[in-house]
Amino acid sequence: MKIIADTGKCVGAGQCVLTESELFDQSEEDGTVIVLNDTPEGELVEKARQAVHICPSQALSLAE
Amino acid sequence: MTTTEEPALQFPLVRECPFSPPAEYRQIREEAPVTKVRTPEGKQMWVVTRHEDVRQVLNDRRFSANRFHPDFPVLVEGGNALRNRPESERSMIAMDAPEHGPARRAVLGEFTVRRMEQLRPRIQQIVDELIDNLLAGPRPADLVEALSLPVPSLVICELLGVPYADHEFFQEHTSRLIKRTTSAEGRREAFETVRAYMGDLLAKKEAEPTDDLLGRQIVKLREEGTYRRDALVSLGFLLLVAGHETTANMISLGTLALIENPEQAAAVKADPGRTLDAVEEMLRYFTIVDAATARLCVEDVEIGGVTIRAGEGVLAVGLAANRDPEAFPDPDEFDIERGGRHHVAFGFGPHQCLGQNLARMELQIVFDTLLRRIPDLKLAVPVDELPFKDDASIYGLYRLPVTW
Numbered sequence A: 001m002k003i004i005a006d007t008g009k010c011v012g013a014g015q016c017v018l019t020e021s022e023l024f025d026q027s028e029e030d031g032t033v034i035v036l037n038d039t040p041e042g043e044l045v046e047k048a049r050q051a052v053h054i055c056p057s058q059a060l061s062l063a064e
Numbered sequence B: 001m002t003t004t005e006e007p008a009l010q011f012p013l014v015r016e017c018p019f020s021p022p023a024e025y026r027q028i029r030e031e032a033p034v035t036k037v038r039t040p041e042g043k044q045m046w047v048v049t050r051h052e053d054v055r056q057v058l059n060d061r062r063f064s065a066n067r068f069h070p071d072f073p074v075l076v077e078g079g080n081a082l083r084n085r086p087e088s089e090r091s092m093i094a095m096d097a098p099e100h101g102p103a104r105r106a107v108l109g110e111f112t113v114r115r116m117e118q119l120r121p122r123i124q125q126i127v128d129e130l131i132d133n134l135l136a137g138p139r140p141a142d143l144v145e146a147l148s149l150p151v152p153s154l155v156i157c158e159l160l161g162v163p164y165a166d167h168e169f170f171q172e173h174t175s176r177l178i179k180r181t182t183s184a185e186g187r188r189e190a191f192e193t194v195r196a197y198m199g200d201l202l203a204k205k206e207a208e209p210t211d212d213l214l215g216r217q218i219v220k221l222r223e224e225g226t227y228r229r230d231a232l233v234s235l236g237f238l239l240l241v242a243g244h245e246t247t248a249n250m251i252s253l254g255t256l257a258l259i260e261n262p263e264q265a266a267a268v269k270a271d272p273g274r275t276l277d278a279v280e281e282m283l284r285y286f287t288i289v290d291a292a293t294a295r296l297c298v299e300d301v302e303i304g305g306v307t308i309r310a311g312e313g314v315l316a317v318g319l320a321a322n323r324d325p326e327a328f329p330d331p332d333e334f335d336i337e338r339g340g341r342h343h344v345a346f347g348f349g350p351h352q353c354l355g356q357n358l359a360r361m362e363l364q365i366v367f368d369t370l371l372r373r374i375p376d377l378k379l380a381v382p383v384d385e386l387p388f389k390d391d392a393s394i395y396g397l398y399r400l401p402v403t404w
């Protein structure tokens, strides 16, 4: 599985960072998402799914 | 459905009690989840009540956030204070794509999760000092005065660079702005007064930029050659107003929820790792900003089987969505274990609350500290005697008399 982030859509709400700070961070410059690890494994897979579900702007998706 | 008939239902509706949404919300959601109602201006507006539909409305570019437009739906007589204001005053909350993104990103860096984490020690210090004062003072005490209002006001003042000494001034004007009973004239006056205050403050900062959000914006925008005082007044105004009244009401209501649910309070106290879950549940359960998530349709859209036409107003009813059993099983139960982070208490889509991680941080610190330092906190009057803000566009409490 691979996490795909569309920073053009991201509104910097930080909900993904709150969900899992091992996978996501935000740019200091403009607050948009930075994917720290785009190939999560184990427990992080479920966290990635949660982040996709909760993101307010559909900026995150998963390629299985 | 015929849309020419005058709809029977008049918005806004009043909550049955602080813990229960207006009964009509459930009925609408079950029987006609997208339905037309009347507004206080005598106009018609769609209300959208299902969780899924609310998320769709708030994340669809065919619904505009242009609050300056004369047809933008509002829940007060005489229109909101933004209607027909000059274009130069527009801030992000009234912008659409493609303008909105850059305006929001210009300050987003000040509100990231990481930046908010850096504020933690200072917020903890503020909360500790206020609780010291509360404990040293008389009993019963009003928690709104002692804690709910000063915490977010102090924090947003320091962040923006607004003198806290002026807090009574802006708290009073904000409360006039959000009270539905304030006349249109009174709202305009409060609006102009706070704008003038912010203008004077920025004039001082232009002469000598300070190291705070407003000062840093002046420096940055000047470097880019795009600084306009009018626009920064609007941003400062938005952050000041959005930043204190909302969080203050959540502190009051959240404390009430903990007092009324002692078992869950005990669980949070035993494991501070649960405080954020409790905060999310409080946000969902009370959904204090229920009437601000309005939009103006600019292109026909089908939502929940109903066609909304360009030019029509829509309200995405957050409280109805947050009590939708399809999204939250047993929605009327207050349950900190439910894992309901997909609530829409901060809105959804591009305008989802910019200050949400500041609010979360403040709420988390306040509840952790209160539970630890005043474990036997209780109400000094029965719940049904508490003065709830049934007449304000942001729900909350005017006073919360507590003792210990």
Ligand code: HEM
Binding pocket: B058, B065, B092, B093, B094, B104, B156, B238, B239, B242, B243, B244, B246, B247, B250, B288, B289, B292, B293, B294, B344, B345, B346, B347, B348, B350, B351, B352, B353, B354, B355, B356, B358, B359
């Ligand atoms: C518990 C506290 C809070 C609640 C419940 C809340 C709720 C909301 C909601 C529902 C919206 C969306 C409005 C819409 O879609 O039309 C919003 C937007 C906004 N909030 Fe908050 N808010 C809170 C705290 C804060 C704080 C502390 C700040 C600032 C420091 C803030 C600043 C903003 C701003 C600037 C927007 C507009 C964002 C945009 O248009 O892109 N809020 N808030």
Ligand code: SF4
Binding pocket: A005, A009, A010, A011, A012, A013, A014, A015, A016, A017, A024, A026, A031, A032, A033, A054, A055, A056, A057, A058, A059, A060
């Ligand atoms: S949750 Fe979505 S919008 Fe928010 S920062 Fe993450 S990717 Fe961006």
